Amino acid sequence: MFNTDTTIVAGPESEPLDGLIETILSQQSPIVPTQRMADALRQAFPNWNQALLAGPDVIQVVLAGARGNLTKAKAGYIHRVLGRLLAERGDLSLNFLRTYSAADARQWLLTLPGVGPKTASCVLLFNLQLPAMPVDTHVLRIALRLRLVAENTKPSDVETWFEQQLPQQWESHYEFHLNAIVHGQTTCKAQHPKCADCVLNDCCPSSNLSG
Ligand code: SF4
Incomplete structure (x- = not known):
């Protein structure tokens, strides 16, 4: 869904x-x-x-x-x-x-x-338990903030990027997708991301977003 x-x-x-x-x-x-x-x-x-x-x-x-x-x-x-x-x-x-x-x-x-x-x-x-990466608002926001893809990249191209990077098993895609959603809901939120508490703080180019 x-x-x-x-x-x-x-x-x-x-x-x-x-x-x-x-x-x-x-x-x-x-x-x-x-x-x-x-x-x-x-x-x-x-x-x-x-x-x-x-x-x-x-x-x-x-x-x-x-x-x-x-x-x-x-x-x-x-x-x-x-x-x-x-x-x-x-x-x-x-x-x-x-x-x-x-x-x-x-x-x-x-x-x-x-x-x-x-x-x-x-x-x-x-x-169908097949590898795919639906790009919802959380997956897109995280990909952009981590600069995994260029700004203005289309969601379908973001999906292609993830599919090229992840192992071609369903489990890899499913676990990443669920973890990205939890990360987007709890830490890398649209408003007021909790960068100071984020495990990606050291490597994220947007880590100063929380001020
Ligand atoms: S450091 Fe901040 S912007 Fe980067 S992934 Fe973590 S919460 Fe998101």
Whole structure:
């Protein structure tokens, strides 16, 4: 999900399509309304085939009833994803991507409506256990303050930088991502970073930010 503050990785037995749909719901949405929309969808459509049959207008009504955002766009994306999966794979599941490499799975996900680089990275990391580095606000801020990347580097290029530096295992990416979020929430905060207490103080070019 985009709001990674409370993201819990899904196990290998879970359906990655559920993760993709939750990630679409989380676009430009805080965690609480995202969860409301996800819960409302599950209640209205116990399986995704029912959502496909209901159509985008009914999906939108469900999302709007949960006081979600961008409901028309998100309902359209979800319905088109489901339609595409049924037409191309004959199955409303993304489990087939578990046999793909991270690069191939990303390429396939990026062909879906409503799926950009960040959504694809979230699904790879949290739902498919494949190496990826979703660049959220904390990861981006830390990369910029440590000057790992140049100012104004696009988030997708920041992600590429991390993927080139980290070992190509899922665990490395997942642990780094979670640690970066905790560091960004507790120490390298957007406002008033605690540089004096930071373990990176000696090597960080921005270590005087806390004054
Ligand atoms: S020294 Fe300050 S700016 Fe640098 S990583 Fe630590 S908290 Fe962030």
